[in-house]
Amino acid sequence: MRGTRIRSVTPHVLMADLAEPFAYSQAWYRRRGAMLVEVVTEDGIVGWGEAFGPPELTAPICAWFAPLLVGQDAMAREALWQTMYNRLRDHGQRGLVIEAISALDIALWDIAGQALGLPVHRLMGGPIRTEVQAYATGFYRRERRDHLHYLTEEAEARLEEGFAILKLKTGWGLDEDIALTRDFRHAIGPNIGLLVDCNHAYDVPAAIAFGRAVADCDIGWFEEPVQPEDLDGYLEVKRGQPIPVAGGEASFTRWGFRDMITRRVADILQPDVAACGGISELKKIADMANAFGVRINPHVWGTGVALAASLHLLAVIPDNPPGLFPRPPLLELDRSPHPVRDALLAEPIGFAGGMVQVPQGPGLGISVDRAVLKRFAA
Known part of the structure; x- marks a missing residue:
């Protein structure tokens, strides 16, 4: 199995204007975006995750979590999930914090599958x-x-x-x-x-x-x-x-x-x-x-x-x-x-x-x- 120590965590905020705005019952959308997080291991495996929610708000939370993850074993998904959740448990039991954790967790599963040569399912x-x-x-x-x-x-x-x-x-x-x-x-x-x-x-x-x-x-x-x-x-x-x-x-x-x-x-x-x-x-x-x-x-x-x-x-x-x-x-x-x-x-x-x-x-x-x-x- 390839090395799975985490080397870097990089959020990517992406945004695009819409040619035609549209609305749901709560708001109009004139732009649509995404927050992707890229997690890279010391051996160069790249895992991708995504957060639901405003990209400009979830990205800095992912960046805040980065020091907790760098140097850790990406295969220890459950332990890392608990570390992130417990670190902000008093402040983020729902909403943006959990959305950021979601993106990072998805990326860790992506890494695990690539390291083992298997699809996530x-x-x-x-x-x-x-x-x-x-x-x-x-x-x-x-x-x-x-x-x-x-x-x-x-x-x-x-x-x-x-x-x-x-x-x-x-x-x-x-x-x-x-x-x-x-x-x-x-x-x-x-x-x-x-x-x-x-x-x-x-x-x-x-x-x-x-x-x-x-x-x-x-x-x-x-x-x-x-x-x-x-x-x-x-x-x-x-x-x-x-x-x-x-x-x-x-x-x-x-x-x-x-x-x-x-x-x-x-x-x-x-x-x-x-x-x-x-x-x-x-x-x-x-x-x-x-x-x-x-x-x-x-x-x-x-x-x-x-x-x-x-x-x-x-x-x-x-x-x-x-x-x-x-x-x-x-x-x-x-x-x-x-x-x-x-x-x-x-x-x-x-x-x-x-x-x-x-x-x-x-x-x-x-x-x-x-x-x-x-x-x-x-």
Whole structure:
């Protein structure tokens, strides 16, 4: 096995302007970026990680952690995770600190796989599956008034690409959301899977009213109906309307998901590998959820680094429940504009017929184009 002592930790902040701004229920995006962290061993193995969250804020936290990691054995992932978490435990049990730890943990898994000549999913005992069905995330608000028209055009493009499941963004006002959801379902027809995500735009009464009003639209899940801190609100929404409730992209670590799981506040949990604590922590969350019979469908909204890490996890998450006719977890595949994401990998991850292949190369199984790092350096 090649030497795995850590020589350097380097954050990369990348940013690009968008040709056309878009919005979700909480904010407009006019630029999109990423924070990648590059961890290099003394023998020259390069591991890549990614943090979900504002790149300008997660990068200095990764840099702050660097002295704790340099000189340590990159193979000691669990020990290093505990070192980082405990060092800022009094100040960062959730949010930016955990997002930075997530990026570093992903990079350490990438190094371990390369050092051993194995893909990450093999290190975790897989694969259970070598390809994953993807649903298309997008369908955001644009600075136009013909919302149904451009959303329908986007749906047609995604269906041509092979997607069979689409996720509609809502959160524009209760009456408008009800009308838009019903019209969008009519536009795409009854045979296409439809998910709805309001990014915690509602309070409990509005979320229940929305779920009841669109219950006949055959919606696979109702994502983030209320604010992520409001677990009692999640329970009320889950009990008050018939659509399965999903959430968890804004929750962190096994401790953050413990109450969601034991109280059964959601039907589907959505930890993000680049936010919840990395590959190490998401695997623990998934195993804990499986013991309680709760479904896991990871949230994914980053570059090819986060996508690859998510695919390795999806390769080993058990069917829930198991059987001859399982319902395997889905991959969220972001199709909204992201110039950095589209250019970053030297070889894009394979997608065809609605299915995404789990990378088979050592580590994450990806190669970052260093010219892109320079091109989009913030």
